[in-house]
Amino acid sequence: ILMHAVLLVLVVASYAAAGAVDYNCTALAAAGAFAPIVLRAAGIEAHFLRYGATLTHLVVPDIEGVPRDVALGFDDPQLYCSYPQHPYFGAAIGRVANRIGRCAFSLNGKVYSLSCNENTNTSEPDTLHGGIIGYDRRLWDVLSVTESSVTFTLESPDGEMGFPGSLSIDLTYTLLNEGGHAVWDLQYTATAGPKDTVAALTNHAYWNLNANVNNTGTVLEHELLLDGGSFLQVDDHLIPTGELISVRNASWMNFMGLKTIGQDIRNGTATATGGYDNAWILTGLEPGPLPLRALLYSPLTGIGMGMYTDQPSIQFYSGNFLDGTIPRKASQSFGPDPQYYQHYGAAVLEAQALPDAVHHPNFPSIVLPAGAVYRQHTRYDFRAAGSDDVMSAFPSRV
Numbered sequence: 001i002l003m004h005a006v007l008l009v010l011v012v013a014s015y016a017a018a019g020a021v022d023y024n025c026t027a028l029a030a031a032g033a034f035a036p037i038v039l040r041a042a043g044i045e046a047h048f049l050r051y052g053a054t055l056t057h058l059v060v061p062d063i064e065g066v067p068r069d070v071a072l073g074f075d076d077p078q079l080y081c082s083y084p085q086h087p088y089f090g091a092a093i094g095r096v097a098n099r100i101g102r103c104a105f106s107l108n109g110k111v112y113s114l115s116c117n118e119n120t121n122t123s124e125p126d127t128l129h130g131g132i133i134g135y136d137r138r139l140w141d142v143l144s145v146t147e148s149s150v151t152f153t154l155e156s157p158d159g160e161m162g163f164p165g166s167l168s169i170d171l172t173y174t175l176l177n178e179g180g181h182a183v184w185d186l187q188y189t190a191t192a193g194p195k196d197t198v199a200a201l202t203n204h205a206y207w208n209l210n211a212n213v214n215n216t217g218t219v220l221e222h223e224l225l226l227d228g229g230s231f232l233q234v235d236d237h238l239i240p241t242g243e244l245i246s247v248r249n250a251s252w253m254n255f256m257g258l259k260t261i262g263q264d265i266r267n268g269t270a271t272a273t274g275g276y277d278n279a280w281i282l283t284g285l286e287p288g289p290l291p292l293r294a295l296l297y298s299p300l301t302g303i304g305m306g307m308y309t310d311q312p313s314i315q316f317y318s319g320n321f322l323d324g325t326i327p328r329k330a331s332q333s334f335g336p337d338p339q340y341y342q343h344y345g346a347a348v349l350e351a352q353a354l355p356d357a358v359h360h361p362n363f364p365s366i367v368l369p370a371g372a373v374y375r376q377h378t379r380y381d382f383r384a385a386g387s388d389d390v391m392s393a394f395p396s397r398v
Contacts, residue, residue: 021132025081033139034077041148041175044182044382049077052136053152053171055090055205056080057331060182063302063384068211069331070303070382072346081137085326088204091136092171093129094190095156095163096366097202098279098315098355100127101239105358107164107367108196114162119237126237129204131161136204140171149174158195165197165370178398181383188376192368199374200353200366202311206319206346208332209298209305215334216300217342219319220262223390224347225295226255226314228280232354238270238277242360253278258297258391261318261347268318275320275344279313279355289397290377294349295390302384306394309351309378312364317348351378 028034033051040046045067047057058071073089074080080089103116103125115131129136140152149172156167169190176183188201210216231253233243247254252264253276261276270277282293290308294316297304307314320343328339357363368374385393 023081023137025078028081028139029078031139033081036077037142037145037150039148039150039173039175041182042177043180044175044177044184046173046175046184048150048173049080050140050142050152051077051080052091052138053140053154053173054080054092054136055173055203057329058184058205059331060303060382061384062211062213063386068209068213068301068303069329070207070209070211070305072206072208072332072341073329074327075329083326087206087322087326088129088136090205091203092140092152092201093204093350094135094169094199094201095130095161095167096127096198096200096358097129097350097352098200099237099239101237101356101359103127103162105198107198107358110164112162112164124237126239127161133161135169135201143170148176158193163197165195165368166193167191167197167199167368168193169201181381183379183381185379186377188374190368190374192370192372192374194370196370197368198358198366199368200357201374201376202315202350202352203378204348204350206348207296207305208346209296209303210300211303212332212334213300218262218344219347220260220265220344221299222261222347223258223297223299224255224261224316225258226280226316227291227293228282228314229256230281232279232281232313234269234278240279240354240356240360242362244281255280258295262344265318265344270318271320276316276318277320279315279352281313281354282311285310285312290379291397292394293351295394296347296349297387297390299387302386304383304385304390304393306381306383307349307351307378308381308398309376311351311353311376311378313352313354315348315350315352315355317350319344319346319348322346351376
């Protein structure tokens with residue numbers, strides 16, 4: 001833990017002194033940040049790093065039984081730290097996932113200024129995914145590991161990236177085989193220290209269920225269902241305005257039934273040319289078995305992914321900022337020539353609290369009182385099925 005604290009201090013000092021960040025990737029490598037942790041269960045294999053508690057590979061069988069790696073990432077694990085672009089491939093996100101407008105918020109009558117790491121060349125910068133050194137860039141400890149499960153742990157100190165209060169996080173990833181179906185299960189527990197704080201965690205895995213089939217660079221032909229009857233309107237910084245809009249009044253945002261991602265993507269408002277990067281609001285939150293909240297399906301591989309969660313929203317991001325410059329992993333490439341992740345090359349489905357909740361009293365609060373415990377349970381269930389059978393392949397609750 002002392003080594004981790006020294007590395008964090010060095011990174012913060014670099015940022016403060018130079019306005020640019022040396023993430024000390026070489027020192028992190030020496031500390032074991034990029035050594036793979038490989039988990040297996042029948043029908044599923046996943047690779048993780050201590051750096052960012054990051055998923056780097058997730059391999060599941062397609063409809064023919066052929067193993068396919070469906071998660072975007074890098075072949076060289078040190079690139080998760082050193083690559084100039086930082087897409088958050090597969091990383092744990094916190095202290096607050098998504099965006100906080102203007103890099104500040106008020107808690108208990110005090111204004112807290114946060115690390116600004118988005119729109120920093122404008123007069124109104126924002127905080128994205130916890131700041132310049134969010135949990136995606138922290139070196140997590142391994143509390144326990146088995147053949148099919150790993151528990152990462154992290155101490156987030158009072159004042160980290162400007163957030164008040166300390167937070168102690170345990171994050172358990174488990175691979176399961178349930179009735180022949182592959183499952184990646186994620187359980188978060190975060191305990192506040194002696195001061196009130198805020199907490200809203202997620203994972204930022206990028207999915208392309210085509211894997212490396214038929215040289216398909218995008219997810220536009222993937223079919224998607226989102227169990228959200230409304231979504232959050234956002235401004236040109238992708239910060240929620242506070243307005244909830246019914247998908248029945250915006251057909252291009254309506255995924256209440258399976259439809260292809262590409263069908264209406266040009267009408268999306270995430271960028272000037274379309275795309276999705278919004279939070280869909282989930283209703284009917286209640287204790288008990290996890291409800292099916294999203295379903296992603298590739299007709300090319302027959303791989304379906306059901307997403308079950310107890311969180312109040314899912315942020316769907318359609319890979320709008322993938323620009324054809326980030327190299328594809330070998331496991332997702334189609335031959336010996338260099339290949340790159342393309343625009344709309346992935347679907348990111350983030351289970352989380354409502355973004356920018358600290359500025360919207362009508363959103364569910366993300367304040368975590370002193371000594372209180374934050375919990376989240378999310379799981380991705382992979383099943384191979386034909387197009388006509390995919391909906392019936394996934395139970396409504398697990």
